[in-house]
Amino acid sequence: MKIATIAQDPQCLHDIQKYLANVNMSLPMVAITGGAQQIPAVIEQEHPDLLLLEGIKLNPGEQQILRVVTSRFPDLGVIMVCPPQPQEFLLEAMRVGVREVVPTPINQHVLIDAVERFQQRMAIAKAPLHQGKILAFMPCKGGSGATFLASNIAYTLAALENKRVILFDFNLQFGDASLFVHDGASATSIADVTRQIQRLDGSFLSSSSIHVLPNFDVLPAPDEPEKAAEIKPEHIQALMKVARKHYDFIILDIGRAFDAISIQCLDQADLIFPVLQQTLPFIRDAKRVINTFNSLGYPEDKIRLIVNRFGKKDDITLADVTNTLKLEVFKAIPNDYSVVAESVNQGIAVTKLARRSAVAKSLQEMAHELTRGNEQSGLLKKLFSFNAIPLMS
Numbered sequence: 001m002k003i004a005t006i007a008q009d010p011q012c013l014h015d016i017q018k019y020l021a022n023v024n025m026s027l028p029m030v031a032i033t034g035g036a037q038q039i040p041a042v043i044e045q046e047h048p049d050l051l052l053l054e055g056i057k058l059n060p061g062e063q064q065i066l067r068v069v070t071s072r073f074p075d076l077g078v079i080m081v082c083p084p085q086p087q088e089f090l091l092e093a094m095r096v097g098v099r100e101v102v103p104t105p106i107n108q109h110v111l112i113d114a115v116e117r118f119q120q121r122m123a124i125a126k127a128p129l130h131q132g133k134i135l136a137f138m139p140c141k142g143g144s145g146a147t148f149l150a151s152n153i154a155y156t157l158a159a160l161e162n163k164r165v166i167l168f169d170f171n172l173q174f175g176d177a178s179l180f181v182h183d184g185a186s187a188t189s190i191a192d193v194t195r196q197i198q199r200l201d202g203s204f205l206s207s208s209s210i211h212v213l214p215n216f217d218v219l220p221a222p223d224e225p226e227k228a229a230e231i232k233p234e235h236i237q238a239l240m241k242v243a244r245k246h247y248d249f250i251i252l253d254i255g256r257a258f259d260a261i262s263i264q265c266l267d268q269a270d271l272i273f274p275v276l277q278q279t280l281p282f283i284r285d286a287k288r289v290i291n292t293f294n295s296l297g298y299p300e301d302k303i304r305l306i307v308n309r310f311g312k313k314d315d316i317t318l319a320d321v322t323n324t325l326k327l328e329v330f331k332a333i334p335n336d337y338s339v340v341a342e343s344v345n346q347g348i349a350v351t352k353l354a355r356r357s358a359v360a361k362s363l364q365e366m367a368h369e370l371t372r373g374n375e376q377s378g379l380l381k382k383l384f385s386f387n388a389i390p391l392m393s
């Protein structure tokens with residue numbers, strides 16, 4: 001923060017500089033003896049964040065100068081230093097853009113408090129808005145494992161990476177995502193939130209969700225189709241905007257259909273994970289899904305292909321998948337029938353149930369890569385540099 005002081009009284013100017021330097025020697029400062037006429041030149045040449053003014057009487061000429069400067073530089077803070085004044089004077093000062101008035105004789109603490117208040121306000125204004133990442137999981141064909149992966153990645157990001165996570169189940173007709181990580185029914189759903197969209201904020205979103213962990217909320221799909229019909233495409237943007245502010249990761253389990261709501265979700269997503277398995281019917285449908293992403297205008301680096309139930313000995317290799325779909329595989333999640341079946345049947349995430357199983361480890365790796373923002377695991381990259389056999393033209 002840069003501070004410029006303009007004062008009529010040289011002694012006052014000296015005191016102000018001394019007090020400011022006592023607190024922070026390294027603050028860049030400009031000190032000028034003079035009046036309101038100096039203000040425009042100081043602002044334009046020095047670009048201070050904060051202007052301290054002494055000796056201003058707020059006569060019409062001074063008011064005009066201050067009004068112009070504070071309108072042209074709305075982020076500039078102006079603090080006036082002057083003898084105690086009546087209420088009308090203070091109001092007039094506020095009207096021309098002065099933020100605070102510090103009375104003379106100057107008390108160091110009063111001056112520093114006023115400067116620090118401005119500094120804090122500036123820090124808040126400049127802090128970047130919290131922007132959580134939206135990750136959408138979409139099955140290329142029913143039974144790919146998209147819901148299993150979405151719910152388990154969400155759990156793992158919260159449990160092991162300490163992120164604040166919310167999982168939205170956008171399989172609006174027959175959603176089951178909450179049952180993969182939680183064993184009870186829920187009284188509320190996405191429809192209850194969108195019905196009162198004007199009330200939507202972080203605490204309403206969280207209080208409508210199931211708290212699977214203190215930092216992991218799940219908002220299930222509605223339990224009846226009529227309620228699902230109440231959710232409109234125009235609700236999605238508002239929902240995502242609030243979710244981004246309050247969570248680090250927003251995980252969307254999206255059904256197979258491309259409709260107005262799923263496309264809104266995909267548009268909002270930072271990354272889309274189409275999920276497929278290593279057999280021809282899945283690969284065929286994956287091709288269609290990826291073509292649709294292309295026609296929706298999504299850039300290639302928004303799409304992260306996941307091969308689920310991966311088996312090293314399967315006829316179709318990861319290289320085949322890449323060659324056919326013209327996309328690298330972001331992650332291959334191993335097939336682990338007994339662990340996954342037990343997890344799904346009990347409604348307990350694999351990371352909790354069998355943390356050392358191959359499938360849980362693979363999810364943990366993926367969660368870790370996502371928090372590091374890693375592009376791709378080195379191993380997979382190597383896999384694709386050779387052995388490529390075209391499968392479909």
Ligand SMILES: Nc1ncnc2c1ncn2[C@@H]1O[C@H](COP(=O)(O)OP(=O)(O)O)[C@@H](O)[C@H]1O
Nearest residue numbers: 139142143144145146147148309335336337340
């Ligand atoms: N990596 C895996 N290993 C073994 N079984 C899996 C795996 N992933 C998913 N499954 C099984 O596949 C079933 C279907 O998964 P689901 O996530 O409901 O698919 P989708 O949402 O794509 O239709 C799950 O109930 C689970 O039993």
Ligand SMILES: [Mg+2]
Nearest residue numbers: 146147148171
């Ligand atoms: Mg599903």
